[in-house]
Amino acid sequence: MSISKVTLRRRPIKNDMESLYLDFYPAIRNPETMEMSRREYLGVYIYLHPKNEVEREYNNEMLLKAEAIRSIRVQSIINEEYGFLDKHKMKGDFLAYFSEMSKTKDQKWLRVYDHFYKFVNGKCTFGDVNVDLCRKFRSYLLNANQLNRPKHKIARNSAAGYFSTFRGLLKIAYRDKRIKENVNDFLEKIEYEDVRKEYLTHDEVKLLANTPCDIPVLKNASLFSCLTGLRISDILNLTWDEIVLGADNGYCLRLRTEKTETETTLPISFEALELCGERGKGKVFKGLQRFMTQYPLKNWLKKAGITKNITYHCFRHTFATLQIALGTDIYTVSKMLTHKNVSTTQVYAELVSEKKRESANKISLK
Numbered sequence: 001m002s003i004s005k006v007t008l009r010r011r012p013i014k015n016d017m018e019s020l021y022l023d024f025y026p027a028i029r030n031p032e033t034m035e036m037s038r039r040e041y042l043g044v045y046i047y048l049h050p051k052n053e054v055e056r057e058y059n060n061e062m063l064l065k066a067e068a069i070r071s072i073r074v075q076s077i078i079n080e081e082y083g084f085l086d087k088h089k090m091k092g093d094f095l096a097y098f099s100e101m102s103k104t105k106d107q108k109w110l111r112v113y114d115h116f117y118k119f120v121n122g123k124c125t126f127g128d129v130n131v132d133l134c135r136k137f138r139s140y141l142l143n144a145n146q147l148n149r150p151k152h153k154i155a156r157n158s159a160a161g162y163f164s165t166f167r168g169l170l171k172i173a174y175r176d177k178r179i180k181e182n183v184n185d186f187l188e189k190i191e192y193e194d195v196r197k198e199y200l201t202h203d204e205v206k207l208l209a210n211t212p213c214d215i216p217v218l219k220n221a222s223l224f225s226c227l228t229g230l231r232i233s234d235i236l237n238l239t240w241d242e243i244v245l246g247a248d249n250g251y252c253l254r255l256r257t258e259k260t261e262t263e264t265t266l267p268i269s270f271e272a273l274e275l276c277g278e279r280g281k282g283k284v285f286k287g288l289q290r291f292m293t294q295y296p297l298k299n300w301l302k303k304a305g306i307t308k309n310i311t312y313h314c315f316r317h318t319f320a321t322l323q324i325a326l327g328t329d330i331y332t333v334s335k336m337l338t339h340k341n342v343s344t345t346q347v348y349a350e351l352v353s354e355k356k357r358e359s360a361n362k363i364s365l366k
Contacts, residue, residue, distance in 0.1 A: 004028050004077055008063075008070050012048055020044040020066045022073060040073070042066055094124045097178060101169060106233050107290070109169075112162045114147055115140070129179050131186045134170065138163055138190065160190040197347065198308050199317040200226070202325075211304035218292045219300065220275040221285045222315055227272040228253070229319035229337050232293060232312050238284045243268075243276065257338050264338050320348040 005025050010018040020042050027036040044066050046059040095117060102109035119140050120128070141159040146152050154162070167187060173179045200208065205226050213219035221235050230238070234257055246252040246265075251273050253266045276284050293312035301310050308314075316337070323333045334345035 006070050006074050006077070008066055010046070013045070016048045017045045018048050020046065020062070022070055024077075028077060042069055044069075092126045092178070094126045094129055094173075094178075095120070095122070097126070097173065098169060101172065105165075108161060108165055111147070112165045112169075115144065115162060116166065118147070119144075126173070126178050129170070129173070129183065130181070131183055134166075134183050134187055137166065138187065142190065156190075156193050160192045163190045197317045198310055198314045199321045200306070200308070200310065200314070202322055204304075204306055204308075205318060205322070208301070208304050208306065211300065213296075213300045213303075215292055215296050215300075217285050217288045218296055220277065221288050222297070222300075222312065224272055224275045224285075225312070225315035226318050226322075227275070228266065228268055229316050229323075231257070231316060232290065235285060236283075236288060236290065240279055240281060240284055243273070243279075243284065264335075266336060266338075317348065320345065324349050 007023045009021055009023045013019050022040045024038050027038045029036050044062050046062045047055045050056040050059055098113050102113045119137055141162050144154055146154055167184050170183050174182045209223055242253055242255045244252055244254055251268050253268055256263050320333055330345055330349055331342060334342045339345050
């Protein structure tokens with residue numbers, strides 16, 4: 001394969017200026033568009049007839065810059081890297097890419113998309129995505145108000161989660177060669193604040209199970225979460241095809257979790273299976289809607305006399321803390337929660353005061 005010769009050339013333009021461009025010979029082919037290319041205009045201009053020392057010095061600096069670009073292009077051609085030809089990619093709609101990507105992810109991605117859309121006023125190309133823009137979006141998340149509650153600021157941990165999701169998008173865009181720079185290398189994450197993880201005690205779970213709920217499917221799905229540790233996103237999507245009989249004659253969930261996109265097999269108890277109702281087709285918890293996890297859930301908890309600030313996600317905390325309190329090892333709990341690292345599960349062990357007390361009494365001087 002012959003290597004193209006890359007020559008820096010000039011073309012006179014108006015106002016007594018020259019435009020600098022690179023001339024490729026023979027022409028090189030863009031591997032994506034398959035079009036042949038001979039010229040690349042650099043957007044660099046010099047004085048055609050410099051009148052003084054300042055203009056001559058300016059010309060020298062611009063020529064050095066253009067020569068540096070020429071050298072980079074030669075190296076790129078040798079390595080068969082033709083990304084510099086794809087300038088049309090930089091003009092592509094980053095928001096459209098973000099929107100399509102969000103449709104394949106969980107609810108949080110859509111929320112982050114809505115915030116980013118607002119931040120850029122509905123217009124952003126791939127070429128606009130740089131370190132400065134991303135840092136400004138980070139600042140925006142730390143100071144902006146919620147979209148559905150305009151008088152309330154985004155909570156610190158929500159902002160941390162949103163920015164983590166956004167950085168995940170940048171990683172995918174870089175992998176897909178939609179952006180040239182791995183912007184994440186220059187971004188600081190938003191640190192999470194330690195917050196109290198609320199959960200129900202064993203007695204409170206029993207109390208809730210014995211309390212009528214105005215929406216039966218909400219009750220069954222909530223108790224199912226307490227017994228399995230599944231997130232609301234996975235429970236909303238759970239289908240009967242994902243509940244199968246295991247080799248040990250017990251039932252299992254075979255699913256791909258929405259948040260971590262992890263393929264997993266999770267054993268479930270017969271009590272958990274009973275909460276699913278009569279076996280059918282399609283969704284297990286038919287009629288369950290995300291809005292039910294707000295005021296309807298709070299009303300049910302209030303009816304049960306539970307005054308803790310319990311959200312639906314707290315049922316996942318409940319599963320984890322009760323498992324650890326009842327002696328299940330943290331590695332097994334981590335697998336049941338589909339955590340990628342056991343360190344993520346460790347926080348639940350900190351919540352179980354009974355285990356701390358047991359540990360404190362193990363060493364005795366008597």
